[in-house]
Amino acid sequence: MRRYSSALEALQQVFGYDSFRGFQKEVVETVVSGEDALVLMPTGGGKSLCYQIPALLRDGVAIVVSPLIALMHDQVDALEELGVRAAYLNSTLLPEEAVEVRNQVRRGEIDLLYVSPERLLMSSMLSFLKELRISLFAIDEAHCVSIWGHDFRPEYSKLSILKETFPQVPRIALTATADQKTREEIVEKLLLNPRKFIASFDRPNIFYRIVDKHNVKEQVAHFIRTEHPGECGVVYCLARSTCEDVCDFLQERGVRAVFYHAGLTAEERAARLALFQREDDVVMVATIAFGMGIDKPNVRFVAHVDMPKSIEGYFQETGRAGRDGLPSDAWMAYGLRDVVSQRRFIEQSDADELYKQLSTQKLDAMLGLAEACDCRRVRLLAYFGEKSEPCGKCDNCVNPPKIWDATLAAKKLISCIWRIQQKSGTSFGAKHVIDVLVGKETERVLSCGHNALSTWGIGKDLNDQQWRAVLRQLIARHVVWVDAERHNVLRLGQLANNLLRGEIQVEVRREVIDQPEGKSHRAQAKASRDEILAGLGGSARQIFEALRKWRLETARALNKPPYVIFPDRTLAEIARRKPVTLDAMLGIPGVGRRKLESYAEEIIKIVRAEY
Structure with missing residues (x-):
């Protein structure tokens, strides 16, 4: 039996919002009518x-397929705060707790049940579901179904069983990142016949910046301490050891940081995730084992100390910043070693040649973004098939890089690689080749007789960092390749002759070379906290701070993240309106019926005391 007469009534009474955003209303109506839907909406867009x-509108229980236990817990916590009957079945439950959840579902006391794809595919779980009246299946993070995606989960590809076993139940697949090929595979693998809803991928509140990597621990520490002191953020690293090293370095410099990777025990990961969710000044230094589905709204920055392997991965990870819509940063340091290591990962993988070829294409697109001299946002959106104009809110737009023609330098570099090979009958790595170019008399250069080569010292006009920038361009464009199986030595690609014949032009960003740290570009954007407090007078600011203190104490007592109680935007609106009656609380965005019942009296007391 429906408890709400319409989708709008449910939105207003449960979630506390007056109207839908974008195409939310159309998606809801599609699923309520019993049709399938494919929804692509950026992180924080309201999927x-x-x-x-x-x-809440269809009879029965909704089954939500979710890839991570932490995400299930977060979603259920938030729904319970809204008065929605939600639960999960996963390995964190004791056997008797799992039995009770199943009994609640059988009795019709649960509206949404969260399960992992692995559990869903168990024969016992499928048998249990056959006992129930199911309102819909929601498949969250649906890009995991695609072998071409960046978070492939084999179990997702078997979810076609839902169509085969429950042919009359509507299914909705949702994701924040999927290119055209991934979208097609989602539809194919899940046996969907969906209406497709594709929102703009743009996150206009995020400022994109990519800097040349030279001393990355010092760089990321400087970025956090100068631009985001005391704020919450995520720092992504490729390796577990890097996570720990960067975390130690940040802690030594006064940043409240913790590390997170798959080498920790489940209990350690859970404790660190809880700390991150419940405190507003924690920086999580993590591998990609952390993050999918993290709902914390006030993550003010995402930093990468290593380059992601694809634009999908980069977009997904940077999208965890600024879910509240306030100004946030996506910062990445990028260098020659990133190019070499990513190429090596592909070449040494056990995947088939088709997968390696596609992985190379994805990496090429990511390299193109990193090396780009034009608008970062235009490039990002174009990757997902969306046209846009220069944004004015990325590093290249705010401080357009100067370009220099490095074609002659590139010819010198490949000539040097070739002459070293001819002299020694073997290849050498980047450091040695650059030593020859700049005329360094190292022990190895002298012992190999490479100081006698015609290319020795012909590149003294550039320094090591500049030569690495040129080499990076050549590797990105497949003029030079790195032989991962031979100690990362440099070899000439098929396009080397094209360069020598003048058919290829090489351009390098002078800004990357001359100003490796980049410049601070957020000066033109208001700080997030200032934007929240804009328009709040003296008494309103006192109310806001009192409400934040109350929220933190309440969240700790309930063992829930503070943002699950109320986000900062809602507290600021309460402080602005200064409600002193229940009626005055109605209509404040984010204050639904259950939250009114739970917290209105305490909030009104605070307002009266501070006003």
């Missing part, structure tokens, strides 16, 4: 409402 509201 969850697209299945949560239909779950």
Whole structure:
């Protein structure tokens, strides 16, 4: 039996919002009517409402397929705060707790049940589901179904069983990142016949910046301490050891940081995730084992000390910043070693040649973004098939890089590689080749007789860092390749002759060379906290700070993240309106019926005391 007469009523009474955003209303109506839907919406765009509201309007229980236990817990915590009957079945439950959840579902006391794809595919779980009246299946993070995606999960590819076993139940697949090929595979693998809803991938509140890597621990520490002191953020690293090293370095410089990777025990990961979710000044230094589905709204920055392997991965990870819509940063340091290591990962993998070829294409697109001299946002959106104009809010737009023609330098470099090979009958790595170019009399150069080569010292006009920038361009464009199986020595690619014949022009960013740290570009954007407090007078600011203190104490007592109680935007609006009656609380965005019942009296007391 429906408890709400319409989707709008559910939105207003449960979630506390007056109207839908974008195409949310159309998606809800599609699923409520029993049709399938494919929803692509950027992180923070409100995807969850697209299945949560239909779950409140259709008879039965909605089954939500979610890839991570932490994400399930976060979603259920938030729904319980709204008065929605939600639960999960996963390995964190004791056997008797799992039995009770199943009994609650059988009795019709649960509106949304969260399960992992692995559990869903168990024969016992499928048998249990056959006992129930199911309102819909929601498949979250649906890009995991695609072998061409960046977070492939084999179990997702078997979810076609939902169509085969429950042919009359509508399914909604949702993701924040999927190129055209991944979208097609989602539809094919899940046996969907969907209406497709594709929002703009743009996150206008995120400032994109990519800097030349030279001393990355010092660089990321400087970035955090000068631009985001005391704020919450995520620092991504490729290796576990890098996570620990960067975390130690940040802690030594006064940053409250913790590390997170798959080498920790489940209990350690859970404790660190809880700390990150419940505190507003924690920096999480992590591998990509951390992050999918993290709902914390006030993550003010995402930093990469290593380059991601694809634009999908980069977009997904940077999208965890600024879910509240306030100004946030996506910062990445990038260098020659990133190019070499990513190429090596592909070449040494056990994947078939088709997968290696596609992985190379994805890496090429990521390299193109890193080396780009034009608008970062235009490049990002174009990758997902969306046209746009220069944004004015990325490093290249705010401080356009100067370009220099490095074609002659590139010819010198490949000539040097070739002459070293001819002299020694073997190849050498980047450091040695650059030593020859700049005329360094190292022990190895002298012992190999490479100081007698015609290319020795012909590149003294550039320094090591500049030569690495040129080499990076050549590797990115497949003029030079790195032989991962031979100690990362440099070899000439098929396009080397094209360069020598003048058919290829090489350009390098002078800004990257001359100003490796980049410049601070956020000066033109308001700080996030200032934007929240804009328009709040003296008494309103006192109310806001009192409400934040109350929220933190309440969240700790309930063992829930503070943002699950209320986000900062809602507290600021309460402080602005200064409600002193229940009626005055109605209509404040984010204050639904259950939150009104739970917190209105305490909030009104605070307002009266501070006003």
